[in-house]
Every structure is written in C-alpha cells, then in structure tokens.
Amino acid sequence: MNTVATPVAAMVHPFAPAASSICLRQGQARLQNPLFRPCFRQIRRPLRSARGELQTSETSTATTASTSIRTHRVTVHDRQRGAVHEFLVPEDQYILHTAEAQNISLPFACRHGCCTSCAVRVKSGQIRQPEALGISAELKDKGYALLCVGFPSSDIEVETQDEDEVYWLQFGRYFARGPVERDDYALELAMGDE
DSSP states (O other): OOOEEEESSSOTTTTTTGGGGGGEEEEEEEEEEEEEOOOOOEEEEBBBBSSSSSSOHHHHHHHHHHSSEEEEEEEEEEEETEEEEEEEETTOOOHHHHHHHOOOOOOSSSSSSSTTTTTTEESOEEETTTTTTTSHHHHHHEEEEGGGGGGSSEHHHHEEHHHHHHHHHIIIIIHHHHOOOOOOHHHHHHTTTT
C-alpha cells in the first residue's frame, strides 16, 4: 500500500514537563514552556484515488510506469578520494540526492546551491541548474556546476573540484586583494578601551 508522509507539528518532547506544558486550543498546539521545541515526525497515511478509494501498490505502480521520466548515466571523477562513481539519475532528481540514495559519498555542505563545496567541472553532457546561486553565469558558461541543485539533461561526465579553487574563481577577485596590513595604532586604541 502506498503512503504519504504528513507532518505532525506538536509531539510531546521527552524532556518537557507533564501534560500541563501543552495546551491544545482550536486545533493548534500552544506551548507554555519557552524551552520546548516541537518534534516534527512523519505519520504515514494511505493514498486515496480521486474517487476516495485506497490505492494498491499495483495501481500506483501502473501510474508511475505510465509517466516515463528519462534517466541519465552520471559519471563523477572524485579527485579528492581518487574514485570514479557511475550511477543513473532521473531527469527530475538532484544528482547529489540520487547519489546519496545509492550510498555514493560526494562532497557537499549547504545542499541549497549557495556554496561551492559540491562544485564540479562538466567534461561532457549538460546539467540544468536553475537554483545554483553559488556559481555565477560566467562560471556556468565555463562548465562549472553544483551537484546539490543540478539535474542531468543528458548523460554526463563531471570532475569534482577543490572547494577553494571554485570559491577563488567565484569570489576571489572581490575579497582577496592582497595581504591585510597591520594597523598598530588601531590595535593600541582597541587595547586601551578594554
């Protein structure tokens, strides 16, 4: 039977005081203890069809199979670990998430396309990355991509990059303009204020 995850906002915290710490009013949880943080858990409910009937696994499999989503072969040359990973990724799935689901460990940090930890250089193929904020259009044109927010558009071959290398290409010309010079006078003033 297929299920859908439904978040439950107010669960009893194991360290919260007894039931007096939670008041339910008009269907919403009110928390009296300011240190209490609700625990979000997933409760599974059966899917219902448009007619309200429960779907069986055979029904949902048939619907999933009828909407064929193209799958592409992704080859990642991991320079840091000296490994080559090859796996299949559906066109509508993030490359990093699919790799992790297949127990393939690749570099990452933010998972939102804002840093350069999962940056790769595309050797062949195309990656669609509309949410990649951590890489400028200029670097995208030079063949850089972020795996955490990248979707394969074709079979691709990529190579991981050093995070500092891509960060330097992205931000170095703005932030690194030479060594920081000491200002002994400012240091003396700061020390005198203490």
